[in-house]
Amino acid sequence: MKKTIPIVSLLFCWLAALPLFAQVKGQDLLDPTAIDTTVRPQDDFFTYANGGWIKRTVIPADLQAWGGAVTLQLESLANIRRMLDSLSRQTGLIRGTIEQQVADLYSACMDSAASEGRGWAALRHYLSRIDAVKDVPGLLREIATEKTEGNMRLFVIRADADDKNSQWEMARFEQGSLGLPSRDYYFNEDTSLVKFRLAYRDYIAKILMLDGEAGPRAREDAAAVVRTESQIARISRTAVALRDMKANYHKLSVKALDRLTPGFRWEDFLTELHIRQDTLIMGQPEFFAGLCRALQTVPVSDWKLYLKFHLLDYYGTFMGGRFTAVQSSFDRLLYGLNQSMSRWELAVFQVNSFLPDAVGQLYVKQYFPPEAKQRILEMTVQLQAAFAARIRSLDWMSDTTKQKALAKLNAIVKKIGYPDRWQDYSSIEIDRSDMINNAVNCKKYAYRRMIDKLGKPVDHSIWQSAGNYSMTPTTVDGDYNRTTNEIIFPAAILQPPFFYKEGDDAVNFAGIGFVIGHEITHGFDDKGSQYDANGNMVNWWTRADSTRFREKADQLVRHYGHYMEIDTFHVDGRLTLGENIADLGGLSVAYDAFKQTPEGRDTARIYGLTPEQRFFMAFARMMSVKSSPEWVRIIRLSDEHSPFEVRVDAVLSNLDAFYSAFGLSPADKMYQPDSLRVHIW
Numbered sequence: 176m177k178k179t180i181p182i183v184s185l186l187f188c189w190l191a192a193l194p195l196f197a198q199v200k201g202q203d204l205l206d207p208t209a210i211d212t213t214v215r216p217q218d219d220f221f222t223y224a225n226g227g228w229i230k231r232t233v234i235p236a237d238l239q240a241w242g243g244a245v246t247l248q249l250e251s252l253a254n255i256r257r258m259l260d261s262l263s264r265q266t267g268l269i270r271g272t273i274e275q276q277v278a279d280l281y282s283a284c285m286d287s288a289a290s291e292g293r294g295w296a297a298l299r300h301y302l303s304r305i306d307a308v309k310d311v312p313g314l315l316r317e318i319a320t321e322k323t324e325g326n327m328r329l330f331v332i333r334a335d336a337d338d339k340n341s342q343w344e345m346a347r348f349e350q351g352s353l354g355l356p357s358r359d360y361y362f363n364e365d366t367s368l369v370k371f372r373l374a375y376r377d378y379i380a381k382i383l384m385l386d387g388e389a390g391p392r393a394r395e396d397a398a399a400v401v402r403t404e405s406q407i408a409r410i411s412r413t414a415v416a417l418r419d420m421k422a423n424y425h426k427l428s429v430k431a432l433d434r435l436t437p438g439f440r441w442e443d444f445l446t447e448l449h450i451r452q453d454t455l456i457m458g459q460p461e462f463f464a465g466l467c468r469a470l471q472t473v474p475v476s477d478w479k480l481y482l483k484f485h486l487l488d489y490y491g492t493f494m495g496g497r498f499t500a501v502q503s504s505f506d507r508l509l510y511g512l513n514q515s516m517s518r519w520e521l522a523v524f525q526v527n528s529f530l531p532d533a534v535g536q537l538y539v540k541q542y543f544p545p546e547a548k549q550r551i552l553e554m555t556v557q558l559q560a561a562f563a564a565r566i567r568s569l570d571w572m573s574d575t576t577k578q579k580a581l582a583k584l585n586a587i588v589k590k591i592g593y594p595d596r597w598q599d600y601s602s603i604e605i606d607r608s609d610m611i612n613n614a615v616n617c618k619k620y621a622y623r624r625m626i627d628k629l630g631k632p633v634d635h636s637i638w639q640s641a642g643n644y645s646m647t648p649t650t651v652d653g654d655y656n657r658t659t660n661e662i663i664f665p666a667a668i669l670q671p672p673f674f675y676k677e678g679d680d681a682v683n684f685a686g687i688g689f690v691i692g693h694e695i696t697h698g699f700d701d702k703g704s705q706y707d708a709n710g711n712m713v714n715w716w717t718r719a720d721s722t723r724f725r726e727k728a729d730q731l732v733r734h735y736g737h738y739m740e741i742d743t744f745h746v747d748g749r750l751t752l753g754e755n756i757a758d759l760g761g762l763s764v765a766y767d768a769f770k771q772t773p774e775g776r777d778t779a780r781i782y783g784l785t786p787e788q789r790f791f792m793a794f795a796r797m798m799s800v801k802s803s804p805e806w807v808r809i810i811r812l813s814d815e816h817s818p819f820e821v822r823v824d825a826v827l828s829n830l831d832a833f834y835s836a837f838g839l840s841p842a843d844k845m846y847q848p849d850s851l852r853v854h855i856w
């Protein structure tokens with residue numbers, strides 16, 4: 176779901192950050208009041224390190240979680256808000272400059288009364304287009320037009336490097352997101368999910384009523400929308416199935432596509448989409464075959480209701496007033512919130528997502544000192560060296576595969592802070608009083624830019640999005656991109672309280688050092704390991720090494736599967752495998768790099784803790800996020816990360832260095848016999 180765009184619904188690749196009380200040198204990160212002294216560190220390290228803080232922390236009423244990354248992200252939003260507030264008060268900004276664009280977009284978004292008034296006038300144009308649809312060809316034209324306006328509901332089109340020829344951009348078609356958080360919500364009879372299905376139907380009816388439908392009719396129409404979406408849900412792959420890279424790559428010619436979807440002419444459809452390619456990559460061919468069947472069997476009138484609801488739902492986000500009231504109340508129910516996100520948070524979020532390079536340029540000038548970039552670059556080199564040493568000493572991998580792994584590691588491109596080249600937004604028309612058209616103009620620009628890339632060499636000077644997830648300079652996160660073999664660390668993550676220029680090495684290596692290690696390890700997780708140094712999906716492993724890697728991965732799947740997630744549900748070790756491998760590798764390599772620093776080699780204690788103990792404490796404190804149970808229930812089915820407490824305890828119970836730092840013995844709950852400890856990278 177988007178709508179009020181809950182902060183933590185953003186998919187972090189590493190999802191962690193230092194708590195706010197961490198001070199220069201990082202000693203206060205070891206604030207004794209955060210500790211729960213009733214728990215032994217050897218039994219449950221996460222609760223030992225964070226239990227005091229968890230007990231006294233109340234999650235803010237408009238959020239699903241608090242602490243760590245969430246806190247840091249809100250700080251970043253507040254910084255952007257200060258910038259935008261000040262710009263929007265300035266007069267005489269020159270039209271077409273990024274200052275004018277972000278200031279006017281922000282003002283338009285903040286003015287909810289005007290947004291609703293003018294919004295309806297703008298919406299009529301789009302609604303009447305749907306009304307005019309009479310048949311399946313008309314339906315396809317409408318769907319195609321909405322795609323060019325950036326509506327990626329139903330299915331997604333992306334320009335992405337070809338996984339098997341990574342220097343070239345190809346059009347990629349993927350199954351899209353659903354109105355409810357995941358496919359299980361549509362047909363799983365678990366009472367906790369049925370409740371949301373019914374609430375979703377009521378919500379659709381309320382949105383349709385805002386457009387003037389009478390109550391009984393709106394409820395019937397809402398049932399039709401849910402029926403149509405349930406069909407789409409049934410043909411959608413599960414989150415686990417989407418993790419299989421080979422099974423989600425199908426290069427197909429237009430002729431082959433026509434055979435896949437009888438009665439559907441791809442050439443015509445691609446023309447409507449302005450795509451002039453004779454070959455596409457399909458993520459899930461059976462999804463598109465099923466969708467084409469549904470387009471012919473579900474009544475056109477039902478499809479029109481589906482399009483109408485999602486159009487209202489999407490543009491309603493920008494309208495404020497009655498739309499906000501209806502959307503917020505559904506979000507509060509779905510996410511278990513007591514209060515909705517404030518208008519300024521929403522406005523900052525939207526400006527940042529529509530004009531990321533404009534906000535990024537302004538942000539970097541104000542908040543990103545050049546020395547931070549230099550220091551992170553140095554740390555990345557240190558982490559890479561530590562990773563190389565680990566590869567060389569692996570006891571389960573042959574020299575042949577080791578050489579290939581080292582070549583891939585050394586070829587990793589580092590992108591830090593902001594892109595080398597900014598996007599030119601000067602052609603986008605932004606008006607201070609017309610939020611809906613602003614949104615459409617930005618989306619159309621993004622679509623045109625995407626289509627322009629097709630069939631051309633991959634441009635390495637910009638930040639490529641990894642899948643559906645785009646990195647911007649203000650993103651509080653890190654990323655690894657398989658087809659470009661690059662790691663990205665945006666400006667927003669490279670500063671206090673996350674990274675301390677003068678900080679204790681134990682804190683910085685357990686913090687940003689871990690994140691760097693985590694992203695590098697993604698190049699060697701269950702998905703990344705299928706791509707070579709040039710970002711091509713080719714097998715560079717010997718058969719025996721590949722088998723041993725899979726055995727180790729399976730061992731990790733079983734290990735994480737023992738932990739409880741919520742209620743009676745265990746962690747899904749398959750869904751979270753890539754992130755768990757990255758956590759395990761990331762912390763191992765960060766620890767090794769830390770041990771190479773003067774503080775890592777020292778024995779001086781701070782707050783009575785050895786350097787090794789401080790490293791593990793800092794790591795656990797960085798992960799101190801308190802999440803609401805409602806939120807955990809929602810992300811359980813789709814989030815590829817394990818819950819925070821599991822991310823800490825499961826990784827540490829596989830790390831020999833943790834055993835020595837805290838003196839674990841077989842009687843301790845976190846103790847795993849040597850034969851069960853998983854060491855991969």
Ligand SMILES: [Zn+2]
Nearest residue numbers: 188189754757
């Ligand atoms: Zn990750």
